[in-house]
Amino acid sequence: MHSLLAACRELVFPPACLACGRRLPLDRLPLLCDGCHQLIPFIRSPRCPCCGLPYARGEDHLCGVCLTKPYSFSLARAALAYQPPIASLIGALKFQGLMTGIASLAGLAVSSHGFRELGDPDLILPVPLHPKRLRRRGFNQALVLARFCFPDRGRIIDASTLVKISPTVPQTQLSGTERRRNISGSFSVKQSQKVKNKRILLIDDVFTTGSTVNECARVLRRAGAARVEIFTLARTV
Numbered sequence: 495m496h497s498l499l500a501a502c503r504e505l506v507f508p509p510a511c512l513a514c515g516r517r518l519p520l521d522r523l524p525l526l527c528d529g530c531h532q533l534i535p536f537i538r539s540p541r542c543p544c545c546g547l548p549y550a551r552g553e554d555h556l557c558g559v560c561l562t563k564p565y566s567f568s569l570a571r572a573a574l575a576y577q578p579p580i581a582s583l584i585g586a587l588k589f590q591g592l593m594t595g596i597a598s599l600a601g602l603a604v605s606s607h608g609f610r611e612l613g614d615p616d617l618i619l620p621v622p623l624h625p626k627r628l629r630r631r632g633f634n635q636a637l638v639l640a641r642f643c644f645p646d647r648g649r650i651i652d653a654s655t656l657v658k659i660s661p662t663v664p665q666t667q668l669s670g671t672e673r674r675r676n677i678s679g680s681f682s683v684k685q686s687q688k689v690k691n692k693r694i695l696l697i698d699d700v701f702t703t704g705s706t707v708n709e710c711a712r713v714l715r716r717a718g719a720a721r722v723e724i725f726t727l728a729r730t731v
């Protein structure tokens with residue numbers, strides 16, 4: 495029965511490569527043809543051991559930011575470089591509500607080097623959206639991503655403790671300094687006893703300057719979190 499359903503589904507929605515649209519012989523994840531799969535820009539060493547900033551050459555070493563202005567998080571890792579075809583897949587997911595690619599993107603995320611370097615968390619928190627934006631978009635892409643990346647950890651995924659209390663201009667339109675100013679004070683921890691002494695893993699889709707996840711980490715640490723790690727699907731390079 496299961497295979498009959500799968501066969502019907504393939505007739506109606508023939509599997510196609512998410513990046514180039516080429517028809518795929520089998521409905522298997524990730525939905526990428528071999529050519530596009532080879533182009534997937536996984537982030538690996540050399541990179542900053544703290545914030546995960548990748549370098550073109552050399553060995554792992556702390557980046558200028560981590561040396562001078564330490565982030566509020568202990569570790570940040572991203573699976574993929576935010577460049578084609580990943581940038582357009584994430585863009586489609588975020589702005590058009592296209593859910594087709596999420597299982598494939600999460601599959602790539604969990605097979606990345608960065609994912610394997612994460613500690614074992616007590617609590618997994620998606621970076622929240624302001625309720626107004628959540629209503630408009632219909633879903634929080636960070637929460638969807640968390641659920642797909644940690645299918646067996648649903649019990650510790652918590653989308654209500656860390657909240658966005660003031661709406662902000664979308665970060666994509668701002669410079670680094672403007673991003674930090676824009677985001678400052680816009681997150682809050684609802685029940686600090688839930689995060690007190692806990693190891694937190696914060697999930698978001700894209701790490702750009704890190705100001706959003708850093709502000710979240712700052713309020714979580716202030717509320718008593720023992721450690722905050724960041725995992726994002728992609729990172730601008």
Ligand SMILES: [Zn+2]
Binds near residue numbers: 511514516527529531
């Ligand atoms: Zn392709």
Ligand SMILES: [Zn+2]
Binds near residue numbers: 557558559
């Ligand atoms: Zn760094």
